Amino acid sequence: MKIMTISALALVSSMTMAADYKIDPAHSAVIFKIGHLGVSTTVGRFNEFEGTFSYPEGSHSGSASLTVKADSVDTNHEARDKHLRSPDFLDVKQFPSLTFKSTKFDGSTLTGDLTLHGVTKAVSFDVKKVGEGKDPWGGYRAGFEAKTTIQRSDFGVTYFIPGVTDTTEIEVNVEGIRQ
Numbered sequence: 001m002k003i004m005t006i007s008a009l010a011l012v013s014s015m016t017m018a019a020d021y022k023i024d025p026a027h028s029a030v031i032f033k034i035g036h037l038g039v040s041t042t043v044g045r046f047n048e049f050e051g052t053f054s055y056p057e058g059s060h061s062g063s064a065s066l067t068v069k070a071d072s073v074d075t076n077h078e079a080r081d082k083h084l085r086s087p088d089f090l091d092v093k094q095f096p097s098l099t100f101k102s103t104k105f106d107g108s109t110l111t112g113d114l115t116l117h118g119v120t121k122a123v124s125f126d127v128k129k130v131g132e133g134k135d136p137w138g139g140y141r142a143g144f145e146a147k148t149t150i151q152r153s154d155f156g157v158t159y160f161i162p163g164v165t166d167t168t169e170i171e172v173n174v175e176g177i178r179q
Helices: 002-017 078-085
Strands: 017-024 031-038 040-046 049-056 063-069 097-105 109-116 119-134 140-151 164-178
Touching: 017 140, 097 119, 109 140, 109 164, 119 164
Parallel strands: none
Antiparallel strands: 017 049, 017 164, 031 040, 031 164, 049 063, 063 097, 097 109, 109 119, 119 140, 140 164
């Protein structure tokens, strides 16, 4: 009976130490980089997204989820953005969002399921904690940078390869507000 009590206390204690954060989109970014014609790199971002993350204080475990509105793609070129929204690339009418849901976090690698263009694949992000602390408004914030590289063809997006590279770098910078 005593062992069960200690185990129950340990479970409750570890649950209370977990911190849940809502991503602050005003201080976060979802960015991609892709090669163009072998002569340059095009950088783009998604302007609309939401998500959450949690991690127990002093631990390397945690979780994250992110939903990105596909038609918010922005490469600072209106005609290209329109083409990226078309069936040639993101096909935003058929696939209005991109999602990521983690399955494992070991402190430096976040692994999970990325759904892009209706295809779900496991991907791993290299993660770096930027920092955490109290904000001037009485809240508490934490920030992370996460990077990965995917092959867009793995997700059924094959238009104009190799003119536009198959390899796509993704960077997610998040600042979350503890809930």
